[in-house]
Amino acid sequence: MVTSPGIERGAVLRDSASAARHLARICFKTGPPTRTGVELEWTVHDAADPAHPIDRGRLRAALGPHSPTTLDDASPVQPLRHGATVSLEPGGQIEISTPPRSSLAALIRATEADMDEVAALLRRAGLTLGRTGIDPHREPHPVLHTPRYRAMRHVFDQRGPAGRTMMDCTAGLQVCLDAGEPADLPLRWAVAHSVGPPLLAAFATAGRHAGRATGWASARMAAWLAIDPARTSPVWSPARAGADPVASWARYVLAAPLLCLRGDGPDWTPPPDVTFADWLAGALPRPPTTDDLDYHVSTLFPPVRPRGYLELRYLDAQPDREWRVPLAVLAALFSGPETLRAAYRVSAPVAHRWHAAARHGLADEALAAVAARLLDLALTALPRLDLPPDLHEEIHRAVRRRRAVAERGDR
Numbered sequence: 001m002v003t004s005p006g007i008e009r010g011a012v013l014r015d016s017a018s019a020a021r022h023l024a025r026i027c028f029k030t031g032p033p034t035r036t037g038v039e040l041e042w043t044v045h046d047a048a049d050p051a052h053p054i055d056r057g058r059l060r061a062a063l064g065p066h067s068p069t070t071l072d073d074a075s076p077v078q079p080l081r082h083g084a085t086v087s088l089e090p091g092g093q094i095e096i097s098t099p100p101r102s103s104l105a106a107l108i109r110a111t112e113a114d115m116d117e118v119a120a121l122l123r124r125a126g127l128t129l130g131r132t133g134i135d136p137h138r139e140p141h142p143v144l145h146t147p148r149y150r151a152m153r154h155v156f157d158q159r160g161p162a163g164r165t166m167m168d169c170t171a172g173l174q175v176c177l178d179a180g181e182p183a184d185l186p187l188r189w190a191v192a193h194s195v196g197p198p199l200l201a202a203f204a205t206a207g208r209h210a211g212r213a214t215g216w217a218s219a220r221m222a223a224w225l226a227i228d229p230a231r232t233s234p235v236w237s238p239a240r241a242g243a244d245p246v247a248s249w250a251r252y253v254l255a256a257p258l259l260c261l262r263g264d265g266p267d268w269t270p271p272p273d274v275t276f277a278d279w280l281a282g283a284l285p286r287p288p289t290t291d292d293l294d295y296h297v298s299t300l301f302p303p304v305r306p307r308g309y310l311e312l313r314y315l316d317a318q319p320d321r322e323w324r325v326p327l328a329v330l331a332a333l334f335s336g337p338e339t340l341r342a343a344y345r346v347s348a349p350v351a352h353r354w355h356a357a358a359r360h361g362l363a364d365e366a367l368a369a370v371a372a373r374l375l376d377l378a379l380t381a382l383p384r385l386d387l388p389p390d391l392h393e394e395i396h397r398a399v400r401r402r403r404a405v406a407e408r409g410d411r
Contacts, residue, residue, distance in 0.1 A: 115297075130317065132206050230255065234302055238348060276296050
């Protein structure tokens with residue numbers, strides 16, 4: 001990919017070509033793949049009664065100076081001791097986002113320390129972190145009421161209850177990987193998607209919601225898939241395997257309806273069914289700017305989202321320190337071109353099976369078989385991650401355990 005000349009931040013966009021150039025510049029920053037990041041989300045519960053609703057005042061008191069401004073507009077938003085920032089999802093879920101690091105071991109150790117800090121802050125307030133990808137105890141209950149979240153609820157409510165479930169009850173594990181050199185981007189983009197269904201199946205934790213078995217291995221992903229395919233379906237698919245990632249992303253972004261239209265007042269609800277391409281064509285009173293386009297991108301939630309790096313968004317939250325396992329698996333699969341090519345060959349036949357992965361998990365024989373083969377590849381590549389011996393052994397054992405589950409199927 002040849003990077004286009006920069007467009008001034010806040011500049012008016014007049015046509016789709018200028019919007020596409022801006023997207024190429026901000027969403028696909030290519031170069032040597034050296035860094036990895038992670039974002040962890042958790043539902044938050046009363047330690048004595050996990051089904052009890054949590055209000056914003058209790059969360060604000062617990063997080064103190066680490067509170068995001070959506071919770072406390074006067075907060076200094078102090079990062080945690082090892083650099084992670086704290087944010088809050090609409091239903092009160094806590095997320096920590098780590099600075100990317102070139103050493104996976106350093107990333108894991110720093111993230112563990114910041115996770116422990118958050119857990120200690122909550123524990124002093126009688127709160128605890130959840131262990132699964134969807135709230136197993138409570139129905140959707142909004143905690144934050146920003147203009148963005150009010151607009152999202154209004155738009156999603158037109159399509160049914162899944163939007164509120166996603167906003168208020170789900171928690172994910174997001175792995176962030178460099179896009180890579182321009183020549184390598186198409187393969188890295190394809191593999192980021194193609195391994196998604198089998199790894200979603202292998203690491204599904206979201207089977208129980210609001211006190212009931214859902215019948216889904218990942219009710220979290222089920223909620224995402226049910227919202228709006230124009231903003232949550234995958235950008236890449238086997239049927240479009242040869243398409244340029246940058247051009248594909250630009251088409252996806254411009255074709256997606258607006259979810260929020262920012263203004264000075266509290267109501268950011270957009271006119272119905274107006275896409276960003278429509279806005280460029282004059283559908284609204286003023287033309288959009290690059291800031292508007294950046295904000296629109298933040299309202300799109302495909303399983304893999306380019307943000308300068310590749311943000312892999314399809315994994316459920318994991319209990320305790322188990323998040324290290326899918327993180328290491330993905331880092332290993334992306335650790336070299338031969339492993340990447342092998343991962344693609346293995347996963348391409350099931351790359352379209354997002355719904356089956358969410359519904360059945362490893363009870364789906366085809367997904368279980370591919371998951372086992374991907375975990376074998378990860379075990380072979382794990383030494384490339386240069387983990388300390390104790391951490392390597394812990395993760396190696398955990399991947400082998402998960403591989404054994406995949407081999408027999410979750411039946």
